[in-house]
Amino acid sequence: MNNPLLVEVLRGGLVESRHRGAVAMVDADGATVLAVGDVARPIFPRSAVKPLQALPLVEQGAADRYGLGNEQLALACASHSGEPAHVEGVVRMLAKAGLDASALACGAHWPISQHAAFALACSGGAPSALHNNCSGKHAGFLCVACATGAEHAGYWQPQHPVQREVRAVLEDLSGAVLSDERRAVDGCSVPTWAIPLENLATAFAKFGNGQGLAPLRARAAERLRSACAEKPWYVAGTGRFCTEVMQLLGPRVLVKTGAEGMFCGALPELGFGVAIKCDDGAGRAAEAIMAAVIARFVALEDVQRATLARFVGPVLRNWNGIETGALRISGLLSDALRR
Amino acid sequence: MNNPLLVEVLRGGLVESRHRGAVAMVDADGATVLAVGDVARPIFPRSAVKPLQALPLVEQGAADRYGLGNEQLALACASHSGEPAHVEGVVRMLAKAGLDASALACGAHWPISQHAAFALACSGGAPSALHNNCSGKHAGFLCVACATGAEHAGYWQPQHPVQREVRAVLEDLSGAVLSDERRAVDGCSVPTWAIPLENLATAFAKFGNGQGLAPLRARAAERLRSACAEKPWYVAGTGRFCTEVMQLLGPRVLVKTGAEGMFCGALPELGFGVAIKCDDGAGRAAEAIMAAVIARFVALEDVQRATLARFVGPVLRNWNGIETGALRISGLLSDALRR
Numbered sequence: 260m261n262n263p264l265l266v267e268v269l270r271g272g273l274v275e276s277r278h279r280g281a282v283a284m285v286d287a288d289g290a291t292v293l294a295v296g297d298v299a300r301p302i303f304p305r306s307a308v309k310p311l312q313a314l315p316l317v318e319q320g321a322a323d324r325y326g327l328g329n330e331q332l333a334l335a336c337a338s339h340s341g342e343p344a345h346v347e348g349v350v351r352m353l354a355k356a357g358l359d360a361s362a363l364a365c366g367a368h369w370p371i372s373q374h375a376a377f378a379l380a381c382s383g384g385a386p387s388a389l390h391n392n393c394s395g396k397h398a399g400f401l402c403v404a405c406a407t408g409a410e411h412a413g414y415w416q417p418q419h420p421v422q423r424e425v426r427a428v429l430e431d432l433s434g435a436v437l438s439d440e441r442r443a444v445d446g447c448s449v450p451t452w453a454i455p456l457e458n459l460a461t462a463f464a465k466f467g468n469g470q471g472l473a474p475l476r477a478r479a480a481e482r483l484r485s486a487c488a489e490k491p492w493y494v495a496g497t498g499r500f501c502t503e504v505m506q507l508l509g510p511r512v513l514v515k516t517g518a519e520g521m522f523c524g525a526l527p528e529l530g531f532g533v534a535i536k537c538d539d540g541a542g543r544a545a546e547a548i549m550a551a552v553i554a555r556f557v558a559l560e561d562v563q564r565a566t567l568a569r570f571v572g573p574v575l576r577n578w579n580g581i582e583t584g585a586l587r588i589s590g591l592l593s594d595a596l597r598r
Numbered sequence: 599m600n601n602p603l604l605v606e607v608l609r610g611g612l613v614e615s616r617h618r619g620a621v622a623m624v625d626a627d628g629a630t631v632l633a634v635g636d637v638a639r640p641i642f643p644r645s646a647v648k649p650l651q652a653l654p655l656v657e658q659g660a661a662d663r664y665g666l667g668n669e670q671l672a673l674a675c676a677s678h679s680g681e682p683a684h685v686e687g688v689v690r691m692l693a694k695a696g697l698d699a700s701a702l703a704c705g706a707h708w709p710i711s712q713h714a715a716f717a718l719a720c721s722g723g724a725p726s727a728l729h730n731n732c733s734g735k736h737a738g739f740l741c742v743a744c745a746t747g748a749e750h751a752g753y754w755q756p757q758h759p760v761q762r763e764v765r766a767v768l769e770d771l772s773g774a775v776l777s778d779e780r781r782a783v784d785g786c787s788v789p790t791w792a793i794p795l796e797n798l799a800t801a802f803a804k805f806g807n808g809q810g811l812a813p814l815r816a817r818a819a820e821r822l823r824s825a826c827a828e829k830p831w832y833v834a835g836t837g838r839f840c841t842e843v844m845q846l847l848g849p850r851v852l853v854k855t856g857a858e859g860m861f862c863g864a865l866p867e868l869g870f871g872v873a874i875k876c877d878d879g880a881g882r883a884a885e886a887i888m889a890a891v892i893a894r895f896v897a898l899e900d901v902q903r904a905t906l907a908r909f910v911g912p913v914l915r916n917w918n919g920i921e922t923g924a925l926r927i928s929g930l931l932s933d934a935l936r937r
Contacts, residue, residue, distance in 0.1 A: 261600070268858070268879065271782025273792055275642050276858050276879035279618075303614050366917025373708075381720040391917060443610025443923070446916045453612055519607070519615050539878035540607065540615035578705025578730060583783045 341370025680709025
């Protein structure tokens with residue numbers, strides 16, 4: 260099945276580039292609210308499922324044992340920008356489990372934040388695993404290992420108890436079978452399993468209001484949602500989409516980006532979960548689609564609607580500030596959202 | 599017309615992302631060698647036509663008058679990385695015309711080269727128009743204006759004599775009519791006209807061997823090709839695709855990238871021109887396609903073939919160096935190239 264055109268990139272009056280993809284939205288009973296494109300094809304969710312991967316951190320008692328606050332729980336759900344307070348938060352998480360950066364297996368990369376990268380370079384520093392956007396998730400995995408008495412070395416491998424538990428959680432929430440044939444290695448070396456968008460949307464619907472989850476799991480989801488809503492800067496960083504949208508709308512939405520054009524989210528007050536994949540891996544298109552979905556389904560005040568509109572159809576400007584074009588949602592997606 | 603799948607991005611054993619697009623290749627007589635996808639749809643070539651935009655610099659005598667060498671002619675064709683020698687070369691070009699960086703209208707951005715960006719930031723500097731990847735092209739436009747006695751202010755505007763001449767050159771080589779309805783503003787503020795890929799391929803076939811061009815224009819093309827072949831580092835920069843491929847193959851290929859998934863090239867010994875557009879704007883896919891086209895049509899030594907293969911099907915690794923997947927040319931494009 261060919262996925263349809265969802266986002267167009269205009270230059271002047273012409274379409275310059277085109278993004279195809281698929282969108283699934285389900286309600287808390289698992290009924291389809293929106294299905295555009297092939298929502299049954301298994302897709303690697305990448306970092307878009309970090310909030311789900313963080314459930315064991317709360318469920319298994321590690322968050323309580325180590326006294327993790329909202330900032331640290333948000334970091335466990337984050338693809339952070341490597342800004343100083345992100346790095347410091349991860350250092351404190353690790354210290355609570357008696358560990359330091361040497362325990363992290365996510366690999367090193369320069370901070371996503373240009374400002375933070377320049378500051379690090381100019382101080383003579385080099386990027387460490389702490390600056391990796393996944394370091395909060397990894398610190399969370401390490402806390403689970405330590406709190407449950409598992410050997411923390413190898414915590415990232417598929418057969419380690421932490422990853423086996425993450426897999427069980429993802430299967431419970433999504434209803435998908437995470438077979439080894441659907442497993443690959445993520446950018447930070449942990450397993451990633453290909454899951455259909457309709458199942459990912461189901462997982463986020465459950466994560467969003469707890470319906471259908473065991474009480475312990477439902478409470479853990481609520482605590483993580485609350486942490487992200489309270490501290491959205493820790494889920495991404497300065498100027499990033501996830502941070503700005505959650506700052507704007509608080510606990511009414513939870514959104515999480517992933518590499519290669521993935522986006523997942525929950526609209527708890529509606530009981531809806533949503534999962535988006537842009538076929539070609541473009542984050543700019545996935546963001547515009549997520550913004551359009553929120554604008555369609557969440558009741559917004561005028562100022563919120565205006566702010567969100569800048570993500571739905573951002574104006575593109577060149578280095579001189581001259582308007583060169585814009586992104587726009589395709590007619591097909593607009594029509595699907597109107598129904 | 600829906601363009602076909604041209605490049606797949608694998609993670610583990612599954613396809614994670616997909617790139618569609620179109621490829622046109624023509625010979626020096628304008629006959630189609632390869633046409634995959636919609637090669638008649640007008641497409642903004644962006645920076646992929648910089649070598650053509652540089653023709654007036656040679657034709658109108660500015661290159662001789664100011665004694666521009668191969669490095670500076672290559673810079674006029676470049677999307678450079680803003681490394682120190684790129685910036686110094688542009689400063690010298692401008693000085694020859696009695697100008698400095700204040701005359702550049704391309705706007706400022708941080709160097710594409712991370713190393714150069716860090717060095718600039720750590721020296722307390724800020725990016726100027728000199729660091730803009732288009733500053734060499736703009737310095738070339740300014741040289742044309744000054745050498746021909748035109749007012750250099752406003753050299754970037756569509757009605758300025760320099761841009762009118764660039765438009766005439768593009769029409770001559772491509773055979774396309776560059777109407778105002780097909781004009782938009784490029785990232786560096788000069789006009790960009792949407793041109794069908796089949797016409798862009800024709801333009802590069804002519805640029806590659808001069809066939810069908812007036813003698814003055816054919817000699818100018820030869821001089822620019824020679825400059826890029828001699829000094830490919832100035833056309834892009836350290837580690838960049840255009841530089842590495844031209845270093846590998848010398849005057850046998852000229853390749854030039856453009857924003858939003860564009861690529862153009864000439865294979866002068868065959869008389870072929872090629873133009874590629876990845877629908878979604880992905881440079882990674884356009885590079886793989888260009889490498890595959892070269893590997894198919896250019897006779898290569900084993901070591902050249904092996905080097906090029908790393909661009910046709912690059913292995914993807916994560917921050918720990920673990921192999922996570924690869925890019926691969928689609929079956930459809932492979933079949934089209936075999937015919």
